[in-house]
Amino acid sequence: MVETFACSFTATELEARSGISAVVDQLRGLGLPTGRVDEVQIVLAEAVNNVVEHAYAGHTPGDVNIHCNLASDRLTIYVQDAGAPLPDHQLPMGAPQDLTGPVEDLPEGGFGWFLIHELTSDIHYERSEGHNNLQLSFEIQVTHN
Amino acid sequence: MSLTSSNIDGAQIVAVNSERIDAAMAIQFKEDMRVQTETGPARVILDLSQVKFIDSSGLGAIVAAMKQLGGARRLDLAGLTPVVEKVFRLTRMDTVFQLYATLDEATNATAETGT
Numbered sequence: 001m002v003e004t005f006a007c008s009f010t011a012t013e014l015e016a017r018s019g020i021s022a023v024v025d026q027l028r029g030l031g032l033p034t035g036r037v038d039e040v041q042i043v044l045a046e047a048v049n050n051v052v053e054h055a056y057a058g059h060t061p062g063d064v065n066i067h068c069n070l071a072s073d074r075l076t077i078y079v080q081d082a083g084a085p086l087p088d089h090q091l092p093m094g095a096p097q098d099l100t101g102p103v104e105d106l107p108e109g110g111f112g113w114f115l116i117h118e119l120t121s122d123i124h125y126e127r128s129e130g131h132n133n134l135q136l137s138f139e140i141q142v143t144h145n
Numbered sequence: 146m147s148l149t150s151s152n153i154d155g156a157q158i159v160a161v162n163s164e165r166i167d168a169a170m171a172i173q174f175k176e177d178m179r180v181q182t183e184t185g186p187a188r189v190i191l192d193l194s195q196v197k198f199i200d201s202s203g204l205g206a207i208v209a210a211m212k213q214l215g216g217a218r219r220l221d222l223a224g225l226t227p228v229v230e231k232v233f234r235l236t237r238m239d240t241v242f243q244l245y246a247t248l249d250e251a252t253n254a255t256a257e258t259g260t
Contacts, residue, residue, distance in 0.1 A: 013169035038228045045200040049168045099241055104212055108205035111236050115201060118235055 003030055003070040011052045011061035011081065020044050023066055023077075030070055031142045039119045040075065043136055046112040047079050055083025055132060072142065079134040085127045094118075148177050153252050157185045160192040166203030174203065178210035187218045190251045194224030199232050208238070219243075223251035 005026050009019040024041045032040070044066075051064050067078040086092065094113030099106060116123065122137035147162040159181050166174055182189055191207070193199075199207075211220040223245040225233065233239045245251035 013167075017165070017167060017169050035227065038231065041198060042200065042228065042232060045167060045198075049200060049202060052168065096237065099237055103216070103241075106208050106212065106241060108208045108212075109201065111201035111204060115232070115235060 001072065004068065006065065006067045008063050008065045011048075011056045011064050011083070013049075013052055016045075016048045016052050016064070019064065019066065020048060023068060026068070027070070027075070032070070032075070032140060036138070036140055040077070040138060043116050043119050043138075044077060044079075046116050047077075047134055047136065050112055051079065051081045051083060051132070055081050055085075057084070059083065070140075070142070073139060075138040075140050077136045077138075079132075079136070081132050082130055083132065085132060086125060089125075089127045091123060091125045148174075148181050150181050152186065155186055156188040156190050156252065157182065158190050158192055158248065158252070160194075161196050164195065165198045166196055166206060167198065167200045168202040171202040171206040175206045175209045175213075178206075179213050182210070182214060182218075185218075188221065189214060189218060190221045190223050190245075190248065192224050192248050193222055193229055194226065194248065196229055197226055199229045201232070201236075204232055204236060204238060208241075211242070221245065221251055221254075223248045 007019055007022050009015040020041065023044060024037055027037050027040060048064060052061070056062055062082045065080040069076045092113040094117040096114055097107045097110055116136070120136050121139045124135040126133045149160045149162060151158050159178070163170065214220055221243040224247055225244055233242065233244065245254065
């Protein structure tokens with residue numbers, strides 16, 4: 001059995017928050033375990049924040065379209081936007097940040113892609129026809145009530 | 146954003162009265178922390194027990210809040226819910242901050258090392 005659902009919102013921080021919460025509520029309702037929903041929420045928030053802060057930076061915010069496909073053992077989330085492409089049309093590596101220096105040199109950002117890589121089983125990025133298409137996959141086990 | 150501040154056993158406790166510290170909240174959080182901790186004890190404990198979600202923007206804002214304290218003061222974190230704890234652990238920020246499961250544990254640690 002495969003469940004699919006979708007949502008769209010304007011790429012602002014507040015709309016992003018509502019959109020992320022809507023997807024997370026759906027996944028909870030479909031029986032995804034709480035710990036897994038937490039991880040999906042972290043990844044989705046980072047992916048959507050990147051769109052808001054980078055893809056549409058300096059432009060009127062456009063739309064973010066999210067499609068979810070939940071099969072028995074896998075959740076796939078597609079995030080699409082019409083903003084600027086990722087640098088070199090490539091997924092960032094998402095290397096861990098160096099925390100060894102003094103407190104005043106600690107990084108305050110650059111954790112997003114690292115978290116996305118850590119918590120997904122597979123990521124795919126494609127730039128096509130003026131759109132960014134990001135595909136995020138998670139191995140999951142749904143508990144049926 | 147809503148922060149409330151109190152003093153217990155010589156430490157300042159700042160409670161975050163919000164369910165999320167996310168991108169929409171991060172700048173306000175950093176500014177509110179600056180106001181709350183402009184002066185005060187050397188040890189500040191951030192009570193995160195009401196925070197059910199944090200993203201990397203929120204994490205960065207907490208790092209910024211610690212930097213704002215300067216070298217002579219420190220920021221400890223208490224009451225981390227599962228998602229918040231996960232973000233700190235994954236990013237290795239659990240090696241930078243002292244984390245306490247509950248506010249009680251954090252304040253007891255003050256009493257032990259305080260005087």
